[in-house]
Amino acid sequence: MTRVALDLPLGTLIQGWPRIAAFLDGLGLTGLPPDRSVREWLADLPDARLHDMGLDREQLAAHLRHLTDSTAEVTSETIQTVTIHGGRGKSGDSDSADLVVRAGEIVCVVGPTGSGKSRLLADVECLAQGDTPSGRRILLNGAAPTAAQRFAPGCKLVAQISQNMNFVVDLTVGAFLATHARCRQVHRQDDVVERVVAVANTLAGERFGPDVSVTQLSGGQARALMIADAALLTASPIILIDEIENAGINRRQALDLLVAEDKIVLVSTHDPLLALLGHRRVIVRHGRVADVLATSDREKTVLQRLEGIDARIAGLRNRLRHGERVDDV
Structure with a gap:
């Protein structure tokens, strides 16, 4: 000491x-x-x-x-880039290219069901070093991760959020966040807890307070809390999001929040709006990275139209939730 x-x-x-x-x-x-x-x-x-x-x-x-x-x-861990290197598909074909993802960037992973999107995220989650079925190697800042970065319980560099995750611990929202804040050794813990709850409520459809048990949160509320916690409290610089399009949260706001906190974000999705929100998208076929496309200017125009449609659908959803009749669209 x-x-x-x-x-x-x-x-x-x-x-x-x-x-x-x-x-x-x-x-x-x-x-x-x-x-x-x-x-x-x-x-x-x-x-x-x-x-x-x-x-x-x-x-x-x-x-x-x-x-x-x-x-x-x-x-003091600072990760500026994650490189996905040298994978192979189900038939043995190699990935089309290495992929470098930088802090503050959103990369979406798209492909048919069973194409290998979750395998790609799993490789990043475990910081694979040629020891997974894909044979991929994950580099941090251009170098192989240390054993501590891969395996030390207190050195989790990757956080994952999926639509199937739920809380099982018997704590209130406030107590859960306060415990996490103490583990992270943050200052002004009460202020941080208050901010995380406030931000989570901007993402979720139905508001909740710090005195609610985490086991009583709906799926959308739980996901909103996880995202706010990952952005504002979790030290992990790499965030993996697996198919949250049906979680009932504000998707653009969630991604904007993570990018504002300089996270490296990979999103597996079937949602065209989410896919076009990314800076780039990785196309996965038969277990391999088949292509990597940057979102074009024309696609950004399409995204604006999709967001308009999505806003109209969200408005209809809220009207139905509040017991109103829908006589026109």
Whole structure:
């Protein structure tokens, strides 16, 4: 542990590093004097107590040092590009080209059902290194990821949101977000929780508050909360979204939010509006990347027309939801 950290009061260390708080709690070290420095506390810790934990003073200090250092490494992680390299399809044909996705860019993955879109996202999620059926290798900032980047539980660089995901933890929305905020060691946690809930409500059709249980959220509300959490609270720089077109959320606003936070976004979709919202789209056929197309100016014009149609359909949907009759379109 660094000299500065050793001289910190225990209360400051526990509040500033939630992983250390959980580690000490797991050892049964609770009710610690908050005003004593870590150095003083370690020096006065009874040998019998250390023996019960199966540690000596140096080992305990080493564990604390590792937790503070690994937290610093994770929070300083900056990923500017993701490269999808060297895959092959179901018949053995190679991907048509490598794909480089940059921070703040949306790339949509399109193709028929069963074409291999989810396999592509799964390769990115596990940061594949030729060890998946596709044989793809995923590079971060042009280099292979480290073992810690791939496998360390506290170093999740990829977050995924799909239409089939739901919460199972028995917490309120506020308690869930506050727990996540503590794990992320963010400052002004109450303000962050309030902002995430507010942003989620701009995406969802029906508003919800921080006192609602996450298990009581509808599918659209749950997805809206996941997206707001991923954008504003999750440290993962890479976001994968798998077919959220039927989740009942504002799709453009969701993608704009993620891009504004400089995330690298890959979206698997069958929705033409979502596909044209991306900067580029990857066409997947028979398990391989068959082509990569940049959204053209003409397609952007088509997108505007599609958004007009979508807005009219959304208006009809809201009228029906509120019990109105639809006598014209």
